[in-house]
Amino acid sequence: MGKKLWQPSPIEKKNSNLFDFENYISKKVNKKFNKNFKNILNWSIKNSPEFWSRFWDFSKIIGTKGKKNFKKSKIFYKNLFLPGSKLNFGENLLSKNNQEKAVTFISENGYREERSWKQLNFNTSKILKFLKKINIKKGDRVAAYMPNTIEAVEAFIATTSLGCIWSSCSPDFGSKGVIERFSQINPKVLFIADQYFYNGKKIEVLKRLSAILKSIPSIKSVVIINYPGKKFIKSKNKFKKVNLFKWNKLMEINDERINFKKFDFETELVILYSSGTTGKPKCICHKSGGVLIQHKKEHQLHCNIKENDNVFYFTTCGWMMWNWLVSSLASKASIVLFDGSPMFKSPDLLLKIAQREKITLFGISAKYVDALRKLKPKLNYKFKLNNLRTICSTGSPLSNESFKYVYKHIKKNVHLSSISGGTDIVSCFVLGNLYQPVNIGEIQNKGLALDVDVLSDKGKSLKNIKGELVCKNPFPSMPLKFWNDKNDLKFRNAYFNRFKNIWHHGDYAEIKNNGGYIIHGRSDTTLNPGGVRLGTAEIYSEVEKFKEIKESIVVGQSWDNDVRIVLFIVMSKNYSLTRELINKIKLQIKKNASPRHVPSKIIVVKDIPRTKSGKIVELAVKNKIDGSEIKNIEALANPEALEQYRNIKELDI
Numbered sequence: 001m002g003k004k005l006w007q008p009s010p011i012e013k014k015n016s017n018l019f020d021f022e023n024y025i026s027k028k029v030n031k032k033f034n035k036n037f038k039n040i041l042n043w044s045i046k047n048s049p050e051f052w053s054r055f056w057d058f059s060k061i062i063g064t065k066g067k068k069n070f071k072k073s074k075i076f077y078k079n080l081f082l083p084g085s086k087l088n089f090g091e092n093l094l095s096k097n098n099q100e101k102a103v104t105f106i107s108e109n110g111y112r113e114e115r116s117w118k119q120l121n122f123n124t125s126k127i128l129k130f131l132k133k134i135n136i137k138k139g140d141r142v143a144a145y146m147p148n149t150i151e152a153v154e155a156f157i158a159t160t161s162l163g164c165i166w167s168s169c170s171p172d173f174g175s176k177g178v179i180e181r182f183s184q185i186n187p188k189v190l191f192i193a194d195q196y197f198y199n200g201k202k203i204e205v206l207k208r209l210s211a212i213l214k215s216i217p218s219i220k221s222v223v224i225i226n227y228p229g230k231k232f233i234k235s236k237n238k239f240k241k242v243n244l245f246k247w248n249k250l251m252e253i254n255d256e257r258i259n260f261k262k263f264d265f266e267t268e269l270v271i272l273y274s275s276g277t278t279g280k281p282k283c284i285c286h287k288s289g290g291v292l293i294q295h296k297k298e299h300q301l302h303c304n305i306k307e308n309d310n311v312f313y314f315t316t317c318g319w320m321m322w323n324w325l326v327s328s329l330a331s332k333a334s335i336v337l338f339d340g341s342p343m344f345k346s347p348d349l350l351l352k353i354a355q356r357e358k359i360t361l362f363g364i365s366a367k368y369v370d371a372l373r374k375l376k377p378k379l380n381y382k383f384k385l386n387n388l389r390t391i392c393s394t395g396s397p398l399s400n401e402s403f404k405y406v407y408k409h410i411k412k413n414v415h416l417s418s419i420s421g422g423t424d425i426v427s428c429f430v431l432g433n434l435y436q437p438v439n440i441g442e443i444q445n446k447g448l449a450l451d452v453d454v455l456s457d458k459g460k461s462l463k464n465i466k467g468e469l470v471c472k473n474p475f476p477s478m479p480l481k482f483w484n485d486k487n488d489l490k491f492r493n494a495y496f497n498r499f500k501n502i503w504h505h506g507d508y509a510e511i512k513n514n515g516g517y518i519i520h521g522r523s524d525t526t527l528n529p530g531g532v533r534l535g536t537a538e539i540y541s542e543v544e545k546f547k548e549i550k551e552s553i554v555v556g557q558s559w560d561n562d563v564r565i566v567l568f569i570v571m572s573k574n575y576s577l578t579r580e581l582i583n584k585i586k587l588q589i590k591k592n593a594s595p596r597h598v599p600s601k602i603i604v605v606k607d608i609p610r611t612k613s614g615k616i617v618e619l620a621v622k623n624k625i626d627g628s629e630i631k632n633i634e635a636l637a638n639p640e641a642l643e644q645y646r647n648i649k650e651l652d653i
Contacts, residue, residue: 005407006416006438016434017300024058037435037445038515044449048473051449052081052293059296059331062095063087063262063289076501077491079474082289086262089269089288090124090161093329094258097121100308101334105150106353108197108340111229115150120157125255127158134221134243136188138163139268143187143219144317145169145178145205145212147196148339151225151247152317153326155191160270160288163263167271167283170316171196172612175208177634179215181273184283185483186218191247193225194233199341206235213242223247265289271483272320272423275611275635282490283483286426290476294427295327301448302431303361303390303417307332310387313363314342314350319613320423321363321394333360342368347375351383351410358387365395366418367614369402370544370551372409374572379409390415390432395614397519397537399544400441418443420507420519424495427477429469429505430517441541442516450475454511459499462511466520466535469507470499478503508535525618527556528563529596536618538593539567546585548575553608554599555622557651566651567599568621570608577604603650607641621645 013019013035022033022040029050033039044051049070056065066084073079096102096117104114115123136142142159146152146168159166167185169178171193182190194206206224213219222239225247226232235244269288273281299305311328312335315321328335336357342350342364351372354362362385372379391406391414398418406416417432420443429452430443438444446452451473454462482491498504508523520526520535527534536554543552550570556563567585571577582602590598609617612635623630624645633639 003440004437005403005440006414008415008434008437013435016304017306018304018434021055021058021301025054028054035435037433041445041448045451045473048449048451048475049081052476055297056082056085056293059293059300061087061293061296062092066265076474076496076503077478080266081293081474081476082265085265085289087265087289087292088161088260088262089292090157090159091258091260092292093157093160093327094121094124095330095332102329103150103153103334104310104336104357105148105228106336106338106357107228108199108338108344108349113150113228120154121258122255123154123251124157124161125258126250126253127155128161128258129253129256130245130250131158131162131164131189134189136162136164138263139165140189141165141167141185141187141271142189142191143167143169143182143185144191145171145173146191146193146225146317147171147227148315148317148322148337149193149225149228150337152191153335153337155223156326161258161260163261163267165268165271165285168317168322169273170318170612171203171205172198172316172637173318174634175211177612178208179212180634181281181283182212183216185271187216188218189221189223190219191223191225193227194235195227195230197227197340199344204233206233209235210237210239213239221245223250263288266480268480270323270426272323272426273318274423275613275615275617281635282494284423285480285483286477287480290478291323291426292327292330294425294475294477295324296330297448298324298428298431299328299331299333302428302433303392304415304434305331305333305361309333309360310336310358311361311363312336312338312354312357312359313392314338314365314368315363316612320426323426325363343371347372348379348382351379351385354388355383355385359385360387361390361392362388363392363394365614366393366398366402367395369393369398369405373402373405373544374547374550381409381411383410385411385414388414390417392417392419392432394419394421396616397521397540398441399537399541401541401544403438403440420517422505424479424505425475425477429471430519436515439514439516442512442514442518445515446517452517454509455499455502459502464510464512466508466510468498468523469505469509469519471503471505522618525555525622527554527565529556529565530562534565534594534597539565539589539597539599542589542592543567543569543585545588546581548572548581551608553616553618553621555618555625557601557622558626559600564600565597566601566603566625568603568605568608568645570606571604577602601650603648605644607638607644609639609641610637611635612637625651
């Protein structure tokens with residue numbers, strides 16, 4: 001570890017938002033930071049309430065800032081930042097109103113359309129007027145079951161402008177998954193697409209509407225959106241007690257100037273859902289002020305997003321990164337939405353889009369980089385990507401091989417920012433910055449004003465030793481609550497039961513001497529052979545080096561009053577698992593990880609189960625092979641994949 005892959009130049013540092021902020025804050029607090037990230041970071045943690053107040057001013061948040069910076073509470077998540085402050089989230093996203101490009105939509109088949117800031121304002125005002133007309137008020141829930149289209153963005157901004165609570169699921173969730181989520185929050189309105197496309201296949205979403213309305217009687221109005229560039233599919237069913245509207249008809253409403261009412265900093269903004277792989281999905285309710293200020297901090301100070309940048313993230317409307325992407329609008333950047341398969345007809349489809357659309361921040365998953373790495377022939381700087389300054393990777397830990405691949409095959413001079421956080425905070429705990437170098441296998445540092453640490457089971461801070469990722473100080477993007485959670489029982493159990501008055505995130509992590517972080521996977525999926533905790537990331541890192549292996553999943557199997565490591569692999573085309581390959585895999589893991597990491601069994605499977613956002617689900621596989629109940633099969637994108645893990649004879653010996 002510690003091998004430097006990229007270093008920002010003095011000019012890049014000087015032209016960064018972080019440098020502008022350093023100059024700004026230096027004058028305000030009469031302190032020199034000397035272009036040193038650790039100096040700024042330490043100040044921001046020690047003076048967290050002042051940091052957030054100063055950043056409000058620096059980033060020009062639209063609203064009225066309260067007189068106090070902080071209202072202290074003994075309960076971690078009850079601490080309030082900027083109490084008395086008021087803002088409108090939607091108003092902050094509609095940060096411009098001219099003919100410049102605001103949002104671009106591209107489908108997998110190449111259909112493209114864009115909205116100017118002026119059109120975005122127009123359309124948002126029409127949806128806002130419609131919501132008012134059907135008597136939707138502050139605090140009401142508005143649900144969306146939509147692909148990643150501009151209409152979803154417009155409906156979201158209109159909802160938040162009215163002080164209502166937005167909640168969305170992507171259409172790759174089946175009816176049961178949607179019902180399981182939305183039935184917990186009783187939405188009054190549903191925005192639904194007629195269809196969507198994935199890998200060339202058309203999927204009709206409207207067929208699911210009857211079952212949804214039958215199970216969620218709170219929905220009184222439904223808005224049907226036609227998939228961009230496709231012929232409208234009419235619903236054959238007639239629904240009693242529900243009013244149906246077509247999006248296109250709503251666009252005929254006369255727009256009007258939006259009168260943005262200011263709401264409290266703590267006002268509910270969105271309800272996001274936990275993956276649901278260990279039970280019914282938790283409804284995580286986030287607040288508008290906290291999300292806005294945290295996202296603007298990450299966008300501007302960590303990702304260097306500037307006005308007129310083109311920001312892209314491969315995501316669906318059901319993942320927190322969609323919210324992160326859309327709020328880039330608050331920094332006056334343009335966003336690019338993609339809907340469909342990232343490798344439809346061409347494995348480098350997203351990179352083609354990045355070049356054509358002059359993308360400045362290119363957001364992808366670690367899994368996608370790994371897929372590119374296994375391409376033949378290799379990319380070998382096939383695309384010039386002259387505008388690209390930042391590549392963000394999230395979803396799972398980025399392997400050493402993938403770190404190297406980005407610089408060897410995609411672009412030499414680029415800020416590779418591996419980031420990690422979660423739906424729980426709708427943002428990041430650890431991410432990049434433009435003052436420090438990028439080292440192989442490491443996330444650069446923690447987020448400004450976040451006292452992130454790695455603790456032992458006894459609560460002791462660890463360096464260069466794996467432990468539990470925590471945050472020791474309150475922060476604005478803490479969730480407000482879980483929906484329908486009496487006395488915050490589930491909420492406290494999720495984050496505060498492990499360490500007293502410290503946020504426990506559930507990631508297994510390590511801090512290096514230089515402040516870099518390595519995420520070793522979720523701590524509930526760590527392996528415990530012989531009672532020693534091992535992260536799964538070290539095994540994946542070695543297995544990914546084999547061209548013979550397409551992908552893998554590693555779990556601990558309960559065996560002989562202990563735990564043994566089992567590695568399941570999907571073979572690449574034209575390869576098979578030989579005794580020689582098994583020995584090579586074991587030797588590589590033994591040499592580069594440790595003898596304890598060597599799997600007892602290596603078994604070939606055809607597919608690996610994943611969540612809707614593409615994360616592999618080790619816990620579901622472990623439960624399957626141990627014969628335990630899998631509580632929420634609907635959370636999986638491919639639940640059928642689990643069947644092959646049932647009754648495997650090799651696991652009985």
